[in-house]
Amino acid sequence: MNAMLPPQLMTTPPLLTMTGLCRRYGRVTALDDVSAMVYPGEVLGIVGESGSGKSTLLRMMNLEDTPDSGDYRLALPDLPGNLFDLDRFARRMLCATRIGIVYQNPHQGLLMKHTSSGNVAERLLIAGERSFAALRARGRVALEASEFPLDRMDARPIELSGGMQQRVQLAKAIALEPALLLLDEPTTGLDVSVQALVLDTLKRLQRDRAITMVIVSHDLGVLRTMADRVMVMRHGRVVEQGLADQVFQDPQHEYTQSLVHAKL
Amino acid sequence: MAYVATRGGARAIDQSERLYRAELGQIDATRVTTLRQSLPNLIDRVMGEASLYEPDLAALALAQTGGDLYEAVLLLRAWRTTQPRLAIAAPVLQEDLITHRRISAAFKDIPGGQILGPTLDYAHRLLATDVLQGRPYTPTPVEPAATPAPAHQPSLAAWQKAQGLVADPLREDVAPDAIPDLTREPLLFPAKRAHTLQSLARADTGGMLALGYAAMRGYGNAHPTVNELRLAEAEVRVTHPSGTVFSAGRVKVSQAEVTSKGKSGQLNLGFCATLGWNEVKVISGATLDLNAAAAPKGSPVEEEFFLYHTEPVEASGFCIHFKLPHYVTFQSALDALRGAKTAEVPA
Amino acid sequence: MTIAALTKAWQPMSYGFLDPSAKRELRRKMLKAIAVPGCQMPYASREVPMARGWGTGGLQVTLTLLKPQSVVKVIDQGADDSVNAASIRSFLSKVSGAAETWDTLAATIIQSRHRIPEERLRADQVLVLQVPNPEPLRPVEPNMSIARQMHADADYGRLWLILYEQMVRAGRIMEGAAYPALVNGRHVMTPSPIPRWDVPKLHMAQHLTFLSAGREKRLYAVPPFTRVEPLVFSDVPYQVEDHGGLTCHRSGVTGYFMNEIPQDVGSVFELSDSHLGIKAIRLSQAEGGVEGAADQIGPTWYENGVMP
Numbered sequence: 001m002n003a004m005l006p007p008q009l010m011t012t013p014p015l016l017t018m019t020g021l022c023r024r025y026g027r028v029t030a031l032d033d034v035s036a037m038v039y040p041g042e043v044l045g046i047v048g049e050s051g052s053g054k055s056t057l058l059r060m061m062n063l064e065d066t067p068d069s070g071d072y073r074l075a076l077p078d079l080p081g082n083l084f085d086l087d088r089f090a091r092r093m094l095c096a097t098r099i100g101i102v103y104q105n106p107h108q109g110l111l112m113k114h115t116s117s118g119n120v121a122e123r124l125l126i127a128g129e130r131s132f133a134a135l136r137a138r139g140r141v142a143l144e145a146s147e148f149p150l151d152r153m154d155a156r157p158i159e160l161s162g163g164m165q166q167r168v169q170l171a172k173a174i175a176l177e178p179a180l181l182l183l184d185e186p187t188t189g190l191d192v193s194v195q196a197l198v199l200d201t202l203k204r205l206q207r208d209r210a211i212t213m214v215i216v217s218h219d220l221g222v223l224r225t226m227a228d229r230v231m232v233m234r235h236g237r238v239v240e241q242g243l244a245d246q247v248f249q250d251p252q253h254e255y256t257q258s259l260v261h262a263k264l
Numbered sequence: 265m266a267y268v269a270t271r272g273g274a275r276a277i278d279q280s281e282r283l284y285r286a287e288l289g290q291i292d293a294t295r296v297t298t299l300r301q302s303l304p305n306l307i308d309r310v311m312g313e314a315s316l317y318e319p320d321l322a323a324l325a326l327a328q329t330g331g332d333l334y335e336a337v338l339l340l341r342a343w344r345t346t347q348p349r350l351a352i353a354a355p356v357l358q359e360d361l362i363t364h365r366r367i368s369a370a371f372k373d374i375p376g377g378q379i380l381g382p383t384l385d386y387a388h389r390l391l392a393t394d395v396l397q398g399r400p401y402t403p404t405p406v407e408p409a410a411t412p413a414p415a416h417q418p419s420l421a422a423w424q425k426a427q428g429l430v431a432d433p434l435r436e437d438v439a440p441d442a443i444p445d446l447t448r449e450p451l452l453f454p455a456k457r458a459h460t461l462q463s464l465a466r467a468d469t470g471g472m473l474a475l476g477y478a479a480m481r482g483y484g485n486a487h488p489t490v491n492e493l494r495l496a497e498a499e500v501r502v503t504h505p506s507g508t509v510f511s512a513g514r515v516k517v518s519q520a521e522v523t524s525k526g527k528s529g530q531l532n533l534g535f536c537a538t539l540g541w542n543e544v545k546v547i548s549g550a551t552l553d554l555n556a557a558a559a560p561k562g563s564p565v566e567e568e569f570f571l572y573h574t575e576p577v578e579a580s581g582f583c584i585h586f587k588l589p590h591y592v593t594f595q596s597a598l599d600a601l602r603g604a605k606t607a608e609v610p611a
Numbered sequence: 612m613t614i615a616a617l618t619k620a621w622q623p624m625s626y627g628f629l630d631p632s633a634k635r636e637l638r639r640k641m642l643k644a645i646a647v648p649g650c651q652m653p654y655a656s657r658e659v660p661m662a663r664g665w666g667t668g669g670l671q672v673t674l675t676l677l678k679p680q681s682v683v684k685v686i687d688q689g690a691d692d693s694v695n696a697a698s699i700r701s702f703l704s705k706v707s708g709a710a711e712t713w714d715t716l717a718a719t720i721i722q723s724r725h726r727i728p729e730e731r732l733r734a735d736q737v738l739v740l741q742v743p744n745p746e747p748l749r750p751v752e753p754n755m756s757i758a759r760q761m762h763a764d765a766d767y768g769r770l771w772l773i774l775y776e777q778m779v780r781a782g783r784i785m786e787g788a789a790y791p792a793l794v795n796g797r798h799v800m801t802p803s804p805i806p807r808w809d810v811p812k813l814h815m816a817q818h819l820t821f822l823s824a825g826r827e828k829r830l831y832a833v834p835p836f837t838r839v840e841p842l843v844f845s846d847v848p849y850q851v852e853d854h855g856g857l858t859c860h861r862s863g864v865t866g867y868f869m870n871e872i873p874q875d876v877g878s879v880f881e882l883s884d885s886h887l888g889i890k891a892i893r894l895s896q897a898e899g900g901v902e903g904a905a906d907q908i909g910p911t912w913y914e915n916g917v918m919p
Contacts, residue, residue, distance in 0.1 A: 092764055111769070115779060118772050125771040132778055132844040154779055274697045310723045315675045343632070346624055441805040448632070448652035533672035560753055568756060581663025585743070587697055588665065590723040592688045592883060594808040596869055597787030599852040604781040 002069075009101045013075055015040045015212050016061070016180060021070030023056060023236075032054040032236040038180075039162055040075075045227025045244060047217060047259065053236040058184050061214060062101050063091045074098070076179055096126045100173025104185035106165035109172070110157045116168045117143065117153040123175045142175040143168070147201045161192035161200060167201065174205065183215040187222060199225055217254040220259060232256045291327045297500060299323040308516060308540025309333070313576050314340035315447070315466045317539050319514045334580035341577055345447065351502040352441045353512070358419035361496035361517070366417050367491040376417040381495060420492040421521060421533060429532045430523070453568045460556075460567060464549040465538040468576035475570045476548025484555040484565045485534065488547075489524035495541045515539060520546035522554050532557065627674045628706040637675040638752045641733075641821060644832035648818075649794025649839075650762070651745050656828040661777035666699055667723045667825030669741035673703060676720055676737060681709035689726040689868070689883035694839060696724070713886045716909045719765045725788065727809040727866045729884040730909040732818035734835060740803040742824035746793040747801040747833065767799050767842075784847065792841045799842065800831055808868040812912045813839040854880075855916025862891040868914035 012142060015202040016038040031053045038044045048054045059065045060072065062081060072083040076098060086094065095101075103109040110119050120139040121129075129135055148167040157165045166186055173181055182185040186202070187195040191251055199222065207227075215226050223230055223244065230247045232255065240253040251257045300307055300323035310322045314337045321340060329335035365381025368374045392401045424430045446462040455463070464472070480488065497514040504510060519537035526532040534554025536546045555565035564570060573579060625631060633655070640654040659674075660665050677683065680825075685700035687693035689725050691713040699722065704711050715728040724741040748758040751769040755870060761767070768793060775881065777785040788804040792813070794826055802810050803822050821832040832837055843849045856875050858865040860872075860879040871882035883890035889907040912918060 089764060092766070111772070114769075114772055115776055117779070118776050121775050122768045122772045125775070126766075126768040130845045132775070132847050135844075135866075208646060274692075274701065277694045277698055338658065338662060339660075342660040345631055345657040345659075346628070348630070424657050447657075448636070448655050450655055452653055460837075561757065568754060572755075577658060578663045581665065581667070582743075582826055583664075584662055585664030588724075589693065590725075590804075591870060592806055592868075593788035593804045595869075595883075596808075596852055598871070599854075600783070600785045600787050603783050603850070603853070604785060 011254075012040060014038060015042075017071075017073045017075075018057075018060070019071040021057070021060060021067045021072075022071075022139050023060070023065070023067040029236045031070075032059075034070075034233075034236070034238055036231060036238075038212055038214060041217060043206060043213040043226055043228045043233035045217065045223035047220060047223055048232060049218060049229060051232040051235075054233045055184060056236075058101075058182055058214065058216045059235070060076045061180070062099055062182055063095055074179065084106045093126075096123060096171075098178050099182065100176070100178040100180070102166065102169045102173050102183040102184065102186045104188050106157060106162070106169055109169040109198040110165065112158045115157060116148070116157055116160070116171075119157065119168055120172045120175045123172050127176055137200050138175065139171075142171040145174060145205060147197075147204075161194070162190050163198055166190070166198055170201070170205075172210075174211070177209070179189045179212065179214045181211050183213060184213070185217055185219075188219065190219070194221075202226060220248065220257055232259070276393065282331075282546065288328070288330045291324075295327050296320065299326055302585075305541065306331075306333075309469055309542050310336050310340065310540075312538040312540040312545065313463075313466060313468060314339045315343060315539065316340050316344045321607045334576060337576050338581070351512075352443075353441060354501040354503075354509070356498040356501075356517075358422075358494075358519075359416055361417070361494065361498055362415045362514070363413075363417045363494055363496045365495040366492065367490070368492050370420075370492075374420050374492075375423050377413065379413045379417070393532055396532055417494075422532065424491075428530075429522060430533055431528075451571065455567055460538065460553070460571065461535070463571045464536045464553065464574070466576075467545070467571075467574035468579060469542060469545040471574035471576070471579060472548040472552065472570075473544055475564050476551045476573060479551050479555050479565045483563070484551070485558050486524035486554050486556050488524060488534065488551045490547065491521040491531075493520045493525040493534065493543060494518065495543070515540050516540050518546045520550040522547065522550040524554060626707070627677050628659065628702075629657060629671065629674050633671070634675045637671055640830055641672065641675065641832065644830055645834045646799070646818070648834055648837045649792075649798035649800040649831055651798075651800075651830055651831045653830040654724075654757050654830055654909045656825050659825070660717065661702070663826040664743060665695060666714070666722070666724060666741040668823035668827075668830065669724070669739045669821075669825070670699060670702075671825060672739050672821045672823045672830060673722045674706070675755070676739070677707040678702060679708040680719075680881055681707065682712050682717055682719045683707075683709045684712050684715060684721045685722070685723070686726060686728070686885075687724045689728075689870075690885040692885065710872065713889070714883075714887065714906075716907060725804050725806075726868075726883060727913045729882075729887050729913065731912055733814065734814075734817040736818045738818055738820045740802045740805070740820060740822045742801070742822045743823040743826070744789075745801060745822070745827050745829040746797050747789075758907070762798060767864075770799060771842060774844070777843070778847065783842070790841050792839050794833060794839055796836050798831075800833075802839070806852055806868055807841070807849070808854060808913075809871055810839065810841050810848075811851070811918050815839075851918075855913070859888060859891075862888040863895070864888065864891045866913055867911070 018036045021031045021034045034053065034057060046057065048056045060067060066084050074083060101109065110195040117139045120142050124135055124138055136137045140150060140153065140222060143150060146167040148164065148171055157168050187198050190198060203212060203226065217223055227244045230244045231238055232253065234255050239255045240247060240251065247256060249259060251260050299317050306326065307319050307322045310326060310333060324337040326338045329339060361499060365378065365383065366379045369376065395401050421430060427430045444456045444458040446459045451459050495518050498517045499514055500512040501509055502512050517537060517539060518541045522534045523531045532554060534548030534550040536553055538545055539608050552565055552570045556567040559566040615805060636655055640652045644652045651785050656668065657671065659670055661667055662668060683700060683703050684691065685696045687696040690696065702712050703709060715721065715730045718736060720737050720739065721728065722739040745756055746755065747771060748761055750773060752758045752761060774784055788806050789801045790807050790810050791811055793801050793803055794800050815838065817835055817837050819835055821830060822831040841849045845860065852868065854869050855866055857869045857880045857881040859869065866884055868883045870883050871878045871880055887908065890908050893906045
C-alpha cells in the first residue's frame with residue numbers, strides 16, 4: 001500500500017492544492033477556510049458527518065461549484081493559475097478529460113436511458129473520439145478495468161444492480177485516464193458483500209494505475225481499506241489530518257476519537 | 265400540366281375553400297351584430313386569446329370561421345400584427361378597476377366586501393327547452409340593491425402586504441413604452457415577468473385549464489386558494505401628442521390571484537389577467553403561475569412547459585400541420601429502416 | 612398585377628404584408644444568423660395569415676427578402692403544385708408583385724419544405740427552408756433553455772451518443788431526414804427535414820440558405836461557402852438514401868431522389884423534384900419532334916446518382 005512508501009513522497013509536488021476555501025450558502029457555512037493537498041498516486045480520504053462540508057469540498061474539486069474565496073490548482077501541463085478562474089468552457093473540458101467522478105447516486109452520474117457502453121462512449125466523444133471502432137474498443141477496456149461483465153455492456157444502467165451501476169460510473173470516470181479520480185460515497189447503499197467487491201476493484205485499479213484518488217465517506221471502514229491519508233471534517237473545517245493508520249489508531253481530536261470509538 | 269396527378273394545386277385549394285365558405289353562407293353586418301350581442305362570453309374568450317380588444321372584429325372572425333375558435337384567433341392575430349401602434353396605454357392599478365364582481369375564497373369577508381356580480385355559479389344548469397317549443401325565455405329583471413357596491417375596490421394583496429402576510433416584491437419602475445412586449449420579442453427563459461403575464465393573457469383557455477387542472481389535482485407543488493377574483497372594466501388611458509391624458513374607452517378584464525403557503529412563512533401568490541371575462545382561464549393561469557417558482561425542469565407546471573404549450577396559434581397550427589404531406593421524410597426513414605435489416609450488427 | 616393596385620386595395624397592409632418593424636427585426640436577425648452560421652437566432656415571429664407549422668417561418672423570411680423584381684419558386688416535398696406550395700406562392704406574389712415560377716433556374720428566391728432542388732443553386736439565388744423543429748438537441752433535451760446552454764458549450768456529446776447507440780442496435784445510423792450537421796465547425800444545426808440526399812448540397816454551396824421556424828421562433832443560416840458536415844464517425848461513412856440507381860417511371864431520368872409509389876406488386880418511382888421531371892419530359896418530346904420545348908436543365912449536384 002502507498003502508505004508504506006518512504007517519506008520521499010512528500011518531496012514531489014502535490015497534484016492537487018486547495019487553499020483557503022470558504023463557501024456560505026445563505027446563513028449556512030459549508031466550508032470555513034479549508035485547505036487540502038493530494039500527492040500524485042495518493043489516496044486521500046475525507047470523513048465527516050453529513051453537513052461537515054466534505055461533499056461540498058468534493059464538488060469544488062470537480063468544479064461543480066465555486067467558493068466565495070479560495071484557490072484551486074492542479075499540477076498539470078497547460079493549467080497554470082486558479083482553476084476557479086477558468087471560463088465555463090475550459091472548466092467543462094477539464095472536468096470531462098482530466099477529472100473522473102463516481103457519485104453515490106448513479107442517477108447523478110449516469111444517463112439511465114442510454115446503454116452502459118454509451119455512457120462510457122459519451123466521455124470519449126466529448127474528448128473528440130470520432131471512430132466508432134475505437135469507441136467500442138476503448139469502452140470495452142474501461143468497462144473491463146472496472147470489472148464489469150462485458151456481455152452486459154449494451155444494457156441500460158436502469159436494468160442493472162446497484163453494484164453494476166457503480167462499475168459503469170467507474171468505467172466512465174476512468175475512460176480518459178484522468179489525473180484525478182473523485183469518489184463520493186461510492187459504496188454507500190450497496191449490500192455489504194457487493195460493497196467489498198467494488199472496493200476490491202477500486203483498490204486493484206489504484207494499484208495497477210497509481211491513480212490519484214480522493215474518496216469521501218462517512219464510513220471509516222471504507223477509508224481504512226482505501227485511504228493513505230485521512231482528513232477529518234466537521235462544521236466546514238478540517239479538524240484533523242494525517243496518515244490513515246495514525247489517525248485511526250491514535251486520533252488526536254476528540255471528534256475523531258468519538259468517530260473511531262463509535263466505529264469500534 | 266400537373267406532373268403528379270395526386271396533387272390538385274391551385275384549383276383544388278380554391279374549390280375546397282369555396283366548399284367550406286358555402287356552408288357558412290352569406291355573412292353580413294346583421295349576423296356579426298347578432299353574434300356579438302348573443303355570445304359575449306365567446307367573444308371575450310376570443311378577444312383574450314387574440315389579445316385584441318375589438319368585439320366587432322371578434323364577432324366577424326367567429327362569423328367567418330363558423331365558430332372555429334383556433335381559426336378565429338389566428339384570423340385576429342394575423343390582422344392585429346399588421347396594425348400600427350398608435351399609443352401605449354397607462355398601467356391600470358387594481359384599485360382603479362371598475363369592478364363588477366370580486367370574490368375571495370380566502371376570507372369570509374374582505375376589506376371592500378365580496379361582490380357576487382354576474383355569475384351562473386349558483387344557478388341550476390337546466391336547458392330552457394321551452395324556447396324550442398316556441399315559448400321565448402325572458403330573464404327576470406335584476407332588483408338593484410339599496411346601496412350600490414362601490415365601483416372601486418382595494419386590492420386584497422395590498423392589505424396582506426401591509427400585514428406582512430405576503431412578500432412585497434420590489435417594484436421595477438419601468439416606463440410604459442419600455443415594458444417588454446411579447447408580440448415584438450421572442451419568449452426566452454427564464455422569462456421576463458411581463459412576457460410571462462402577456463403569454464398567460466393570450467393563452468388558450470382549454471390548454472390552460474388542462475395544465476392548471478393537472479396542477480390542482482396534485483401534479484403541481486402548491487394547492488391554490490383563490491385570494492381574489494375580479495371581473496371588471498378598465499379605463500384605457502392614453503396620452504395625446506399634445507400632452508393631454510384622455511380615456512380611449514373601457515375594456516372588460518378579468519384577473520385572478522391565487523395563494524398558497526410558502527416556505528418562508530409567508531404566502532406565495534400566483535397571478536393571471538386577461539382581456540374579456542373568462543374566469544376559468546385566469547384561475548388556471550394564476551395556479552400555473554403560483555406553481556412555476558418551485559417547479560422542476562420539464563414538469564408541466566414549469567413556466568417553459570406551460571407557456572410554450574398553451575399558445576393557441578402555435579399549438580393548433582402544429583397539430584393541423586400533420587395533415588401536410590410528409591412523404592419525403594417518410595421515404596428517408598424507410599430507406600434507413602430497410603438498410604438496418606440487412607446491416608450486420610458489430611460485436 | 613401591379614403593386615399600386617395592391618396597396619390601394621389593401622390600405623392597412625404594408626408592402627409584402629409584414630410591417631416595417633417586423634421586417635427590420637427580421638433583417639437584423641437574418642444578418643446575425645449569417646454572421647454566426649448555424650446558430651439559432653430567436654425572433655418575435657409575427658402571426659401571418661397562415662397557420663403555424665405551415666411554413667410561417669419561411670414565409671416571414673421570404674416576405675422580408677422579396678421585391679417586385681423577385682422571381683419566386685415554392686415547393687413542398689419537391690413539388691411546385693403541392694397544395695400548400697401553391698397557396699404560399701400565390702400569397703407571396705399577391706402581396707409583393709413578385710413573379711412566380713416553377714423553374715429552379717429562373718427563381719431568385721426558393722422557399723421549400725423538406726427538399727433542396729436537384730439543380731445546383733447559384734450565388735444569385737437564396738434558398739429559404741421551412742423548419743418545423745429547429746433544435747437538433749430536442750431528442751436529447753426537450754427543454755429549450757438547457758439546449759441553448761448546450762449549444763453555447765458546444766456540448767454535443769449526447770447527440771453523438773444517439774448515433775453511437777443506433778450503430779450498436781441497428782448496425783447503421785438510423786437517422787432519416789433532418790440529419791444533424793455541424794456548421795462551420797461550431798454549431799450543430801438541423802438542416803430541416805430534408806432527406807440525407809440533400810444535406811451535402813449545403814456544404815460549401817454558392818448560394819445563401821436561410822432556415823426559419825415560425826412556430827418555434829428561431830432562424831439560422833448557412834452562408835455561401837460554409838462547411839456543413841453531417842455528424843458521422845470517422846470509420847462509418849455518411850450514407851444518403853439509396854436512390855442513385857432508381858429510374859423515374861414518368862420521365863425515364865435516373866440518379867436523383869425519388870418518391871416511391873407502391874404498386875400491387877413492388878413499387879415504381881418518380882422524381883421528387885417535380886419540375887425537373889417536367890423539364891426532362893418536355894425535352895425528350897422536343898427531341899422526338901414535339902414543339903414548344905424551350906426548357907433547359909441546369910447543372911445538378913448529383914451526377915449519375917453520385918455527388919462528385
